[in-house]
Amino acid sequence: MSQNLETAGPPTVEITVAGKSIKAREGETIIHALWQAGLGHEIQTGCVGGVCGACTVTLRFKDGRRGGTDLACLRPVEEGMEVFPFPVDALAGPPPVSDPDADKLRAVFPTVDRCTKCDNCTVACPMDIPVMDSVLRMQKGQFEEVAEDFTTCIHCGLCRAVCEDKVLPHTMGLWVRRSLGRSVDHPALDQTQETTMSDQAEQEWEHLLNCDDKERLQRAKAFRAE
């Protein structure tokens, strides 16, 4: 396999994954390089598109280039890269509450005040979420901003895994978002949606049962075009 890689296509680089040396095509992701080498089992995967957060790894370069944490399904290989699987266990947090505030957060997460502002969590986040700033916002109860911060969170857990003070930033962010969601007046929302939907459905049935074939066909084409 590595012979083919060397004679055709883009240049190759050499990386090590969990101590095993493999050749990879420049520009391909760590996961694709592992699959090519028959070592896909070394790193767990899910979506292979940067969405599920399953393929967390730590990276190191002996020549002093900056390593850190990343997602193996998104990170392209580089010459001399050393890859270490770094699976992060899921952690079921406490249940959300209605009308969350800083006191309610502290009651379930006393860890929130342990933050030493080291910023490791922000550096570790593959989605560029300002995790440390968000923890500081949690301390002040600025939950709308926190919810916004965590909008793009893929729940990889890296920020939690690298936090030496066990502050649990991701788990708290999730709790804030769920608690805010729980505080929305769902029955009123559901009722409005239900009424609108049932009115639309009624009209649609009425039309389907009574219009002629030609009109029905035109309507279907217009719907498909949309």
Ligand code: SF4
């Ligand atoms: S890694 Fe932990 S202690 Fe450091 S800034 Fe983030 S939450 Fe605070």
Ligand code: SF4
């Ligand atoms: S905030 Fe934490 S759990 Fe969410 S994507 Fe960033 S590192 Fe992963």
Ligand code: FES
């Ligand atoms: S496999 Fe889902 S984020 Fe990498």
